Amino acid sequence: MKTQGKGSLLACCLAAALGLYLAASPAGAADKVVKIGNVEPLSGPSASVGVQGKQAREMAVEEINAAGGIKSLGGAKLELVYADSKSDPTVGVTETERLINTEKVNLMTGCWNSAVTYPATQVAERYGIPFVVPVAVRDTITERGFKNVFRVAAKDSWWVRDQFRFLKDMQEETGTKLKTIAFVFENGDWGTGFAEKWRELAKKDGYQIVLDEPYPSTATDLTPVVTKLKSANPDVVMLVSNAADAILLTNTMAEMQVKPKVVLASGGGHADPKFLENTGDTAYGIFDEVEWNTDVNKPGAKETNAKFKKKYGYDLTGESVDAYAAMYVIADALERAGSTDPAKIREALAATNLTSGPAMIVSYDGVEFDKDGQNKNAGIVIVQVAKVDGKPERVTVWPKAARRAGYTPVFPANK
Amino acid sequence: MSRKQLDATLMTVAALVAFGLPLVVTSPTYLQILILLFFYAYLTTSWNLVGGFAGVLPLGHSVFVGIGAYTSTILTLQYGVSPWIGMLVGGVLAALVGVVIGLPTFRMRGAYFCLCTIAFAEGIRVMVENIDSLGPLKVNGPRGLLIPLKDPSFWHYQFMSKLPYYYIILVMLLIVLTLTWFISRSKIGYYLAAGGEEPEAAAALGVNVANCKLLSMALSCFFTALAGTFYAQLMLYFYPKGLMGLDLSFEIAFIALIGGRGTIAGPVIGALVLRPLNEFTRIYLSDMLPGLHLVIFGLILILVMLYKPQGLTAPLSAVYDKLARKITREPNAKGVAA
Numbered sequence: 148m149k150t151q152g153k154g155s156l157l158a159c160c161l162a163a164a165l166g167l168y169l170a171a172s173p174a175g176a177a178d179k180v181v182k183i184g185n186v187e188p189l190s191g192p193s194a195s196v197g198v199q200g201k202q203a204r205e206m207a208v209e210e211i212n213a214a215g216g217i218k219s220l221g222g223a224k225l226e227l228v229y230a231d232s233k234s235d236p237t238v239g240v241t242e243t244e245r246l247i248n249t250e251k252v253n254l255m256t257g258c259w260n261s262a263v264t265y266p267a268t269q270v271a272e273r274y275g276i277p278f279v280v281p282v283a284v285r286d287t288i289t290e291r292g293f294k295n296v297f298r299v300a301a302k303d304s305w306w307v308r309d310q311f312r313f314l315k316d317m318q319e320e321t322g323t324k325l326k327t328i329a330f331v332f333e334n335g336d337w338g339t340g341f342a343e344k345w346r347e348l349a350k351k352d353g354y355q356i357v358l359d360e361p362y363p364s365t366a367t368d369l370t371p372v373v374t375k376l377k378s379a380n381p382d383v384v385m386l387v388s389n390a391a392d393a394i395l396l397t398n399t400m401a402e403m404q405v406k407p408k409v410v411l412a413s414g415g416g417h418a419d420p421k422f423l424e425n426t427g428d429t430a431y432g433i434f435d436e437v438e439w440n441t442d443v444n445k446p447g448a449k450e451t452n453a454k455f456k457k458k459y460g461y462d463l464t465g466e467s468v469d470a471y472a473a474m475y476v477i478a479d480a481l482e483r484a485g486s487t488d489p490a491k492i493r494e495a496l497a498a499t500n501l502t503s504g505p506a507m508i509v510s511y512d513g514v515e516f517d518k519d520g521q522n523k524n525a526g527i528v529i530v531q532v533a534k535v536d537g538k539p540e541r542v543t544v545w546p547k548a549a550r551r552a553g554y555t556p557v558f559p560a561n562k
Numbered sequence: 563m564s565r566k567q568l569d570a571t572l573m574t575v576a577a578l579v580a581f582g583l584p585l586v587v588t589s590p591t592y593l594q595i596l597i598l599l600f601f602y603a604y605l606t607t608s609w610n611l612v613g614g615f616a617g618v619l620p621l622g623h624s625v626f627v628g629i630g631a632y633t634s635t636i637l638t639l640q641y642g643v644s645p646w647i648g649m650l651v652g653g654v655l656a657a658l659v660g661v662v663i664g665l666p667t668f669r670m671r672g673a674y675f676c677l678c679t680i681a682f683a684e685g686i687r688v689m690v691e692n693i694d695s696l697g698p699l700k701v702n703g704p705r706g707l708l709i710p711l712k713d714p715s716f717w718h719y720q721f722m723s724k725l726p727y728y729y730i731i732l733v734m735l736l737i738v739l740t741l742t743w744f745i746s747r748s749k750i751g752y753y754l755a756a757g758g759e760e761p762e763a764a765a766a767l768g769v770n771v772a773n774c775k776l777l778s779m780a781l782s783c784f785f786t787a788l789a790g791t792f793y794a795q796l797m798l799y800f801y802p803k804g805l806m807g808l809d810l811s812f813e814i815a816f817i818a819l820i821g822g823r824g825t826i827a828g829p830v831i832g833a834l835v836l837r838p839l840n841e842f843t844r845i846y847l848s849d850m851l852p853g854l855h856l857v858i859f860g861l862i863l864i865l866v867m868l869y870k871p872q873g874l875t876a877p878l879s880a881v882y883d884k885l886a887r888k889i890t891r892e893p894n895a896k897g898v899a900a
Binding site: 235236237240241244245248249262265266269270272273291 | 589590591594705706708710711722797798799800801804
């Protein structure tokens with residue numbers, strides 16, 4: 148009796164040890180699982196976007212697994228392993244190391260916060276684990292010559308690049324000539340950063356800069372700024388504003404009858420739902436910049452958004468669409484790699500040229516990485532505030548391929 | 563076996579275990595936990611030089627960690643100086659800053675001194691967060707500094723494996739422990755203890771209390787700053803809020819108070835108790851209740867202060883004394899019998 152007890156105890160120990168061993172051994176093809184580590188802000192100040200990214204990933208992975216997983220790996224399933232960065236770079240680095248060393252993930256994604264992504268991707272680079280960044284905008288993340296970092300979304304400076312592309316495309320499309328340009332922006336890090344790039348690109352595209360006006364975002368009266376704008380009388384006004392000042396500027400401009408041909412904002416305050424609630428009719432015609440809009444005219448976008456909304460109760464956002472698409476980018480690379488070896492996955496990711504499938508609900512036309520891992524085709528969407536069913540709505544107008552079906556942009560918005 | 567022999571044997575065994583541990587612990591994640599354990603034991607031992615022996619409670623030591631990290635990293639990034647040299651430069655700089663802070667604040671007693679050190683530390687952190695570049699030096703404000711990957715080598719202070727980091731921090735810990743041991747048995751140690759407990763009486767006996775305190779502060783800051791460089795090279799990234807914030811300062815004080823201020827083993831025992839707790843609550847409980855580990859720290863601190871206000875070292879060494887007496891008496895007893 149006693150020896151039997153000892154025997155079963157021994158067996159238990161052996162089984163436990165075996166279990167530990169199996170759990171610790173790298174996930175090979177035989178396991179039919181590809182482990183994807185995700186570092187996201189699941190608690191702390193950016194928890195809500197972190198959870199959005201998590202849910203978008205989960206929906207994509209469910210779809211991929213339901214469709215038979217990775218066929219070249221014998222139907223291997225994708226498995227998501229999460230770690231909370233708390234938006235703290237140090238925690239992000241530690242958790243990335245843990246996912247790579249202890250969880251033995253085959254590749255990584257994350258981390259939304261640029262501040263976390265920047266050092267976390269360096270950890271992955273050190274271990275030679277591919278790191279797919281759906282969205283984290285800091286330019287330098289893909290400017291360090293890393294071999295294992297791949298960013299799906301556009302980087303910071305491309306937001307300005309696309310504003311000027313939009314202006315150029317629309318002038319060609321409508322036969323309008325825009326000559327003078329004015330910059331009005333909040334005087335913080337964000338606004339001054341945009342303005343710096345605006346000056347450069349405006350010069351390159353041959354615009355005459357007639358006003359360059361920073362203002363404090365906390366201002367309660369922007370009449371002086373609008374007065375200057377009125378006397379400068381530019382064709383184009385470029386804006387960077389937070390919510391309160393975006394509303395104030397728009398309403399003051401309407402009051403003072405300042406009607407430039409094009410008003411082009413840079414997201415932020417203009418994308419805040421409060422903006423349309425508080426501007427009423429004065430916002431019609433304004434162009435704004437976002438990563439993605441629910442009405443983009445891309446195959447599957449509407450259905451995917453409907454499915455997501457039914458499942459989680461809210462619309463997809465730019466960030467969650469990038470996270471969703473990133474899972475399909477990974478699945479595509481795994482399919483071509485036919486291996487769970489990080490080096491092989493890396494090679495396959497570098498050779499990505501994805502132009503079809505569920506990932507293409509993004510506003511741009513494809514995913515193809517340059518030598519630093521930046522998606523060459525990533526871009527931004529420009530929307531116009533228009534009256535739809537008697538209410539102001541943000542309608543996608545640019546790029547033309549993503550434009551809402553049946554909508555003709557009002558360009559110039561004022562004659 | 564005499565008591566001295568027993569002590570020496572035990573210490574050798576402990577050191578051997580510490581040096582041999584990586585043979586058993588091979589997972590980088592657990593090695594990292596051990597590295598951070600030694601890192602905190604080291605920081606607290608450095609803090610103990612002034613916080614333990616000089617009888618004051620400085621609560622802004624993270625600022626010296628920051629000075630160490632920033633100095634060596636800026637020198638490496640902008641001037642190509644090896645972090646090993648930058649580490650010493652940072653140490654000297656921190657010692658100077660420590661003396662400058664110490665000169666006015668050591669006149670204060672008790673809580674006033676604590677508050678003053680907090681104010682200095684927070685002030686410097688906020689300044690660093692708002693400075694993009696200081697003359698030619700790129701501080702990079704709240705974004706912090708990232709150390710780019712280089713070929714792993716001793717000179718670059720970068721390694722692929724966790725093992726070199728483990729041994730570096732272990733050796734650093736042993737050095738600062740030895741120094742503490744010497745100081746506690748030196749004249750300065752006695753002066754410090756006297757000045758900490760009864761400054762007037764000590765001064766009346768001709769002890770220059772202020773100078774002793776400044777010396778201990780300078781030493782403490784020097785060694786604290788070395789840890790800053792170590793941390794920067796381990797993580798290859800740091801930013802002001804994480805490295806120079808009050809959280810780190812408080813954690814050092816927590817470890818010292820729970821382990822036992824002014825004792826040699828206290829910081830190590832405190833780190834042995836608190837660090838694993840911190841790591842495991844973060845990994846396994848952070849989903850449920852973020853910040854839970856701080857609540858647990860607080861509870862432990864309250865319990866220790868209520869029942870063992872001298873820290874855990876005092877009761878543990880009492881137990882050890884009892885055992886040691888038994889062990890050392892045994893051969894004697896046998897000797898008598900024979």
